[in-house]
Amino acid sequence: MNPDTAYHIVxxxxxxxxxxxxxxxxxxxTWMDDYANRLYSESYDKNAIDKDEYPETAKIEMKCWKMLADLWNCEDPEHTIGCSAVGSSEACMLGALALKRKWAEKRKAEGKPADRPNLVISAAEQVVWLKFANYFDVEIRRVPISLDHKCLDGYKLEDYVDENTIGVVAILGVTYTGMYEPVKMISEKLDEIQNKTGLDIKIHVDAATGGFVTPFLYPELEWDFRVPRVVSINASGHKYGMVYQSVAWTVWRDATQLPESLVFHVSYLGGDMPTFTLNFSKPGAQILLQYYNFLRLGFNGYKDILVALREVAQHLADEIGKMPEFELWNNPTDSPVFAWMLKKRCPA
Ligand SMILES: Cc1ncc(COP(=O)(O)O)c(C=O)c1O
Structure with a gap:
């Protein structure tokens, strides 16, 4: 087939x-500016995994996660560890795999079985967590939400955790409502549980959306590495990081939170390449675009955009809230996202 014919069909x-x-x-x-588009078309052929071939992209990748570590109040961003991923699904799984391995290593060192891991999360989790549990043989314990507890807030957490719990996931930006789970409250509940039972359970924050919102809109909210139980955080560059699909990030509190036994040292293109990824090949262009946004927008640029988004969301929420048939589930006070529901069921 001629290329123009094939082109027109597709x-x-x-x-x-x-x-x-x-x-x-x-x-x-779904939108980036012309300079970003230019960078994209200059770099869509780069495979981010070929770090020896594309050392500048590799350096920029490292700069990006270090900047995020700093944004998320990591004590020592220079000496922690992080990575890019194709999306938050991969980024979540990397965080959870590190939790699982840490837990298993501790159990084995204590001479205890490590064959029945479980992970505790709100029942309003994103599907990636069900996938993780299914693919990696982890029991998922879903804490129900209700009108009184609209997200995981520590209520009855003691009924869900035990010695086989690899960690608790807090979601910063529940996918369906935009609500932020109160990471500090969850952590305080885990402190109480530790005082009573001795269980020291860590938190991974799935900040797929909130990781690029909270630092700009609510810098005083303690949900990140300021909370000592938080050992890892993921966020999507392709959501509020404002880059085209596919890029996300995971950052660990410090290098000890990512067990060395999970890192593969691949001899590739003439160098030793430590990797912690599920995928091997992935686009390098999005990593460059993330850095472009960091330079182009800076802290104040991200903040200005998010303030505007929040205003739009608040306006919509106010208008929808006035409609007699609806009531708001939440206000867009956390993120520029809100949900609403029918006030009462329509007559049959
Ligand atoms: C809370 C949360 N976690 C994980 C994901 C998965 O992210 P991705 O689509 O980047 O794989 C999403 C996507 O909406 C999400 O909202």
Missing amino acids: HDFAMLDGNARLNLATFGT
Whole structure:
């Protein structure tokens, strides 16, 4: 087939898709400026995993996660560890795998069985957590939400954790409502549990959306490495990081939280390459775009955009809240996201 014929066939099918700019159904970034687009077209052929071939991209990747470690109040961003991922799904799984391995190593050192790990999370989790539990043989313990406890807040947490708990996941930005789970409260509840039972249970924060929101809108909110039980955090660059799909980040509190036994040293393209990823190949362009945004927008640029988004969300929430048939589930006070529900069921 001639390339122009093949092009037109694919082009015409793709034309039938929705318009990405009008897609408000996901948190994914659908617009970047012309300079970003230029960088993208200059670098879409780079594979981020070929770090010896693309050392500048590798350096920029490291700069990005160190900047995030700093943004998330890591004590020593220079000496911690982090990585990029293709999305928050991979980034969440990397955090959870480190928790699982840490737990198993501790159990084995104590001569105890490590064959029945469980992970505790709100029942309003994103599907990645069910996938993680399924793919990596971890029991998932889902804490129900209710009108009184609209997200995981530590209520009855003691009924869900035990010696086989590899960690608790706090979600910063519940996918369906945008609500932030109160990480500090969850941590305080875990302190109480530790005082009573001796169990020292750590927290991973799934900040897929909130990781790029809270530091700018609510810097005083302690949800990150300021909370001592938080050992790792993930966030999506392709959501409020404002980069096209596919890039996300995981950062650990310090290098000891990522067990060395999970790191693969691959001899590749003439160098020793330590990697902790599920995927091997992945786009380098998005890493460069993330750094572009960090330079272009800076702290104040991200903040200005998020303040504007919050205003839009608050306006919509006010208007929807006035409608007699609806009531708000939450106000967009945490993030520029809110949910609403029918006041009462319609008559049959
Ligand atoms: C809280 C949360 N975690 C994880 C994910 C998965 O992220 P990704 O689509 O980047 O894999 C999402 C996506 O919406 C999310 O909202």
